[in-house]
Amino acid sequence: MFSLKSSLGLFALCSIAFPVADAKSSCKSSQPGLPNVTILATGGTIASKASSNTQTTNYQVGVGIDALLSAVPEICNISNVSGMQVSNVDSASINTTILLELTTRVKAELADPTVHGVVVTHGTDTLEETAFFLDLVVNSTKPVVITGAMRPSTALSADGPLNLYQAVKLAASKTAYARGVMVSLNDRIGSAFTSTKNNANSLDTFHATEQGQLGFFIDQVPKFYSSPSTPRNKPQFDVTGQKSLPAVDILYGHQESNSHLIRASIESGAKGIIFAGVGAGGWSLDGLKSAQRAYNQSGIPMVFSRRTNDGFAGGDSIYPFQMTSGFLNPQKARVMLQLSLNAGYSNDEIRKMFEGQ
Ligand SMILES: *[C@@H]1O[C@H](CO)[C@@H](O)[C@H](O)[C@H]1NC(C)=O
Ligand SMILES: *[C@@H]1O[C@H](CO)[C@@H](O)[C@H](O)[C@H]1NC(C)=O
Numbered sequence: 001m002f003s004l005k006s007s008l009g010l011f012a013l014c015s016i017a018f019p020v021a022d023a024k025s026s027c028k029s030s031q032p033g034l035p036n037v038t039i040l041a042t043g044g045t046i047a048s049k050a051s052s053n054t055q056t057t058n059y060q061v062g063v064g065i066d067a068l069l070s071a072v073p074e075i076c077n078i079s080n081v082s083g084m085q086v087s088n089v090d091s092a093s094i095n096t097t098i099l100l101e102l103t104t105r106v107k108a109e110l111a112d113p114t115v116h117g118v119v120v121t122h123g124t125d126t127l128e129e130t131a132f133f134l135d136l137v138v139n140s141t142k143p144v145v146i147t148g149a150m151r152p153s154t155a156l157s158a159d160g161p162l163n164l165y166q167a168v169k170l171a172a173s174k175t176a177y178a179r180g181v182m183v184s185l186n187d188r189i190g191s192a193f194t195s196t197k198n199n200a201n202s203l204d205t206f207h208a209t210e211q212g213q214l215g216f217f218i219d220q221v222p223k224f225y226s227s228p229s230t231p232r233n234k235p236q237f238d239v240t241g242q243k244s245l246p247a248v249d250i251l252y253g254h255q256e257s258n259s260h261l262i263r264a265s266i267e268s269g270a271k272g273i274i275f276a277g278v279g280a281g282g283w284s285l286d287g288l289k290s291a292q293r294a295y296n297q298s299g300i301p302m303v304f305s306r307r308t309n310d311g312f313a314g315g316d317s318i319y320p321f322q323m324t325s326g327f328l329n330p331q332k333a334r335v336m337l338q339l340s341l342n343a344g345y346s347n348d349e350i351r352k353m354f355e356g357q
């Protein structure tokens with residue numbers, strides 16, 4: 001956990017003062033019997049301000065959990081909410097330290113028998129990575145919902161307040177049990193395992209084009225399409241007590257891709273490499289030769305994913321050292337590779353895990 005000192009260090013990055021991570025804010029009054037929901041705030045657009053109500057880009061993260069809660073007082077009518085600030089950064093700056101701290105907090109809240117569910121607020125740009133990470137490390141049937149916003153809190157038609165309301169409603173819902181970590185924005189409920197950000201600007205950005213959504217909000221009530229299910233062969237990892245995770249880089253495939261980056265990656269400490277390959281995980285012949293040479297020397301796992309927006313990476317392997325990521329996109333494959341390396345999986349076990357997806 002962040003000590004008081006490190007929390008202040010973290011928040012000092014932003015120019016506004018924030019409640020420290022251990023300070024809980026909660027509903028001032030709440031009817032007895034309402035489900036207890038904990039909101040863990042990490043920053044992002046939902047917690048940001050712009051200088052005018054028509055400005056929707058180039059805004060600053062900096063609104064704390066108290067301001068988020070006071071913007072949506074209706075939340076206290078559907079749940080007894082407590083909020084904690086874990087970090088206050090935009091999602092491009094979320095790192096392993098924050099992820100591990102967030103995991104510890106989420107697990108501690110879920111272990112409390114009086115807590116019904118947890119909501120995480122997060123920037124949308126890397127939201128899918130944090131959601132996927134939590135999905136693989138939090139082993140609980142209680143609802144964990146991650147939400148964010150595409151427009152800053154100061155914008156006309158800011159989407160944060162309703163997204164937060166719906167996320168709390170979902171975390172307080174009895175029907176949300178045993179569905180893994182859920183991504184909830186813009187009336188939709190998606191699986192953290194499959195959802196990805198598809199559009200850089202539009203509100204309706206989180207989709208799993210092939211696998212679809214888990215559900216939808218009708219009049220602010222979550223409606224699920226199916227009974228709970230789990231992705232096939234979904235692994236579960238334990239990161240209790242971890243302070244860091246093995247470094248994994250992603251190399252982007254394109255015409256004339258630069259083979260020196262493979263060596264550079266390994267020399268700077270990567271313990272695994274994800275290739276965002278062309279098509280279904282393809283890579284140039286010259287590049288593959290360099291990768292094979294690097295593999296022969298280092299033995300680190302090299303997993304071929306796809307730069308294409310959707311689909312299955314596999315079957316395009318030319319050399320035995322190549323592993324493929326199945327349905328996982330490069331950023332999710334990276335999270336899974338970090339967690340499996342951390343768990344001490346052998347290359348064969350890593351291959352089986354990815355190719356079983
Ligand atoms: C992650 O970010 C936080 C806040 O910016 C910082 O305190 C921490 O040192 C960073 N961790 C790493 C491993 O860089
Ligand atoms: C609301 O939650 C707080 C802890 O966060 C707790 O102290 C309080 O008793 C709860 N109120 C109700 C009505 O459940």
Ligand SMILES: *[C@@H]1O[C@H](CO)[C@@H](O)[C@H](O)[C@H]1NC(C)=O
Binds near residue numbers: 033036114115
């Ligand atoms: C909410 O939490 C309080 C203690 O923090 C507990 O007394 C109450 O029973 C909980 N409410 C529910 C519905 O579980």
Ligand SMILES: *[C@@H]1O[C@H](CO)[C@@H](O)[C@H](O)[C@H]1NC(C)=O
Binds near residue numbers: 073074
């Ligand atoms: C909460 O519910 C009460 C009673 O139904 C109502 O009077 C009040 O306006 C509601 N508050 C908000 C913020 O919706």
Ligand SMILES: *[C@@H]1O[C@H](CO)[C@@H](O)[C@H](O)[C@H]1NC(C)=O
Binds near residue numbers: 236
């Ligand atoms: C997850 O939780 C279930 C039920 O509590 C337990 O049987 C299982 O061993 C846990 N898995 C891991 C990897 O901790």
Ligand SMILES: *[C@@H]1O[C@H](CO)[C@@H](O)[C@H](O)[C@H]1NC(C)=O
Binds near residue numbers: 289292293296
């Ligand atoms: C790598 O090792 C394999 C098998 O051990 C061998 O067949 C291959 O020629 C080696 N390739 C390079 C580029 O070193």
